[in-house]
Amino acid sequence: MKFSAVVISVALAASSTNAFMAPATRTSAFSRPLFSSEMKEETAATTTTTEDVAEPVVKTEFEEKVVEETAVELKAAAAAAPVEPVTVYTYELNKIDKSKIAPGRTAATERSVALPFLKRPPKLDGTQAGDFGFDPLGLSEEFDLYTMQEAEIRHARLAMLAVVGWPLSELLAPSWMLRENGMAPSVLNGFNPISFLSVVAALGAIGFFEYKTALRRNEETPFGKMHRADMADTVDGKYGVAGDYGFDPLNLYSSIGDDAYARKGLREVEISHGRMAMLGITGFAAAEAVTGHSVVENSMFFHPNAQLPALVAAYYAFGFFFERDETNADTYLRFKMSSEGTARWENLKIGLGINGAPEEVAVGAGSAGLPDLDFITEFPEKASAFFEGIQSKYDNLENAYMNNVVNKKD
Numbered sequence: 001m002k003f004s005a006v007v008i009s010v011a012l013a014a015s016s017t018n019a020f021m022a023p024a025t026r027t028s029a030f031s032r033p034l035f036s037s038e039m040k041e042e043t044a045a046t047t048t049t050t051e052d053v054a055e056p057v058v059k060t061e062f063e064e065k066v067v068e069e070t071a072v073e074l075k076a077a078a079a080a081a082p083v084e085p086v087t088v089y090t091y092e093l094n095k096i097d098k099s100k101i102a103p104g105r106t107a108a109t110e111r112s113v114a115l116p117f118l119k120r121p122p123k124l125d126g127t128q129a130g131d132f133g134f135d136p137l138g139l140s141e142e143f144d145l146y147t148m149q150e151a152e153i154r155h156a157r158l159a160m161l162a163v164v165g166w167p168l169s170e171l172l173a174p175s176w177m178l179r180e181n182g183m184a185p186s187v188l189n190g191f192n193p194i195s196f197l198s199v200v201a202a203l204g205a206i207g208f209f210e211y212k213t214a215l216r217r218n219e220e221t222p223f224g225k226m227h228r229a230d231m232a233d234t235v236d237g238k239y240g241v242a243g244d245y246g247f248d249p250l251n252l253y254s255s256i257g258d259d260a261y262a263r264k265g266l267r268e269v270e271i272s273h274g275r276m277a278m279l280g281i282t283g284f285a286a287a288e289a290v291t292g293h294s295v296v297e298n299s300m301f302f303h304p305n306a307q308l309p310a311l312v313a314a315y316y317a318f319g320f321f322f323e324r325d326e327t328n329a330d331t332y333l334r335f336k337m338s339s340e341g342t343a344r345w346e347n348l349k350i351g352l353g354i355n356g357a358p359e360e361v362a363v364g365a366g367s368a369g370l371p372d373l374d375f376i377t378e379f380p381e382k383a384s385a386f387f388e389g390i391q392s393k394y395d396n397l398e399n400a401y402m403n404n405v406v407n408k409k410d
Contacts, residue, residue: 098259103127103234127234128242129267130275146239153243156274158206163277166284167302170294181293188289213245221246223253230260241267321345 105126106113112120112133121135123145130152139148169177169184177195179185185195218224223246231237256262284295296302321341325334337345 098257098261100229100233101127101231101260101264106131106133109133127231128236129264130271146236146242149242153271153274154210156271156278157243159277159281160274163280163284166281167296170296171302178294182297183288183292183294186285186288188285216245218244218246223248226263230263243267243270 103125106120107125109120112118112124112135113126114132114134115136118136120133121138121140123140124131124133124135126133128145128149166184170182173184175182176192177185177198179189179192179195183189185191185199191199218240219228221244223244224240227240227244228237231240253263253266256265287295300307318335321337321344322335323338323341325332325336327334
């Protein structure tokens with residue numbers, strides 16, 4: 001309160017000083033040439049008393065006193081207030097060393113990335129490609145992690161070949177190579193003699209490849225040296241990378257970047273597609289065993305049809321007009337027509353010669369900005385009213401006929 005009163009007093013004193021100061025005192029250097037000679041004479045003839053001169057001096061002393069007291073109060077307030085340390089954050093851009101993989105991408109996370117309701121397995125810290133902390137059975141604690149990675153990548157690559165070869169065989173192979181209803185030969189579907197020999201030959205070739213490469217050494221190969229350099233800072237760096245056969249005839253391994261993180265990104269893509277392929281080929285075999293029909297039969301994915309293009313077109317058309325509603329986006333999945341979508345719809349109407357915007361595509365219609373589909377819920381009631389009206393008219397016509405024709409004859 002004392003500080004506020006002092007500031008108000010200073011403001012009043014300053015305003016009164018400017019308002020009642022003698023004209024000679026307030027005259028500035030820029031205003032002097034504007035006075036005429038008569039005004040100069042009047043100014044010279046005006047007598048100045050001692051009181052008129054003393055007034056601004058008193059005001060100045062008062063102001064200086066107020067300034068001193070204010071400075072003392074500000075220093076006291078600053079000394080009493082707690083001083084919080086100021087943290088200065090500095091960021092060094094483009095300083096990440098991409099020549100080596102930093103160990104423990106998810107080591108700071110206590111929970112599994114794939115299964116957040118479980119704790120992260122100790123050995124699955126995100127260093128290796130495809131590591132999302134998924135090990136509900138604890139196999140990484142009982143078996144060698146590198147060996148299991150090697151087995152997984154081999155099965156993944158075989159599954160990617162099989163998930164393409166299975167439907168192609170049912171589409172292109174001769175009927176005498178297939179089972180009933182054009183199904184591919186498999187353990188669940190059975191074999192005929194020719195297909196059995198073909199499968200045995202394929203498994204024999206794969207087994208021979210396994211025999212020749214299971215205990216391979218790649219310390220001195222170009223890819224082996226490169227992988228050990230990439231993984232030098234990790235625990236399993238001495239083993240390199242699982243699935244390294246030195247096979248890259250098209251030189252695609254470093255196509256998105258010739259550094260450790262780019263190569264790890266491509267390994268992530270490969271193992272992710274391989275896992276989906278393993279699920280897919282398992283689904284093919286299970287579906288045919290249960291239904292007794294091939295997966296390509298009556299499927300829009302394997303025969304020319306308009307269903308799949310229509311679905312793709314509908315997907316892109318929806319994104320062409322609508323966008324995600326970010327309101328409560330972490331709780332609800334809602335969409336609304338975007339501003340660009342509104343403009344595109346107006347242009348589409350002009351191009352099609354449609355007059356007026358239909359209610360079902362009005363922006364903001366419905367609770368989430370989606371097309372207003374209330375007519376769907378109102379349709380049964382309107383249809384019932386329509387048929388009741390027809391029934392009423394029929395009854396009226398029947399009564400009129402009975403009264404005017406039948407009863408009149410009686």
